Amino acid sequence: MFSRLCALYPEAHCELDFSNALELLVATILSAQCTDERVNMVTPALFRKYRRPEDYLAVPQEELEQEIHSTGFFRNKTKNIRGACRRMIEAYDGKVPDSMEELLTLPGVARKTANVVLGNIFDKAEGIAVDTHVTRLSGLLGLTQHTDPVKIERDLMKAFPRDQWTAISHLLILHGRRVCIARRPKCEACVLNDICPSAFAPQVKRGVRPAN
């Protein structure tokens, strides 16, 4: 599965635009319930204005809310970004921490965001980033029976060797966007259709995962 997806998507990478750890952390928080494309439209101006955690705290909350408004859930996201910045200043010398344990102490940061930052900035694979595409495809491909992201991540960590953990998340996300599209999967064109237990199952088109 991994080698076929790698051959199909040799360019697979994190689709959020960023140039440092703080930018990726903020972009990942913004990407909750929002497309990467939309986040990438908002972040260039944001990252020009806010370069350090202190900068996010130096403006009134409403100003930041307005700037990220189009990514949805803007009040909560503003609270999380500012809370994470405050915590980084207080506990981590104003830097994005580089361990799972420390990242999880930042408000609004759960394992998915921590895995994205660890894998794409610090080249550390402590887990696998599980988003909606990874959740859906893991079920369809028979890699997990669970729907809880933490349990899905655990199953994926058993299924793939550690050096594939960061990449498999990017690969499943791309495959979910281009081929195994929710409710209209292109099974006939899928490179996994001979090993996927859900291939050509009519329920998949109705958004229901077949029993594995």
Ligand code: SF4
């Ligand atoms: S065979 Fe169909 S259901 Fe399975 S991964 Fe490919 S597109 Fe998705």
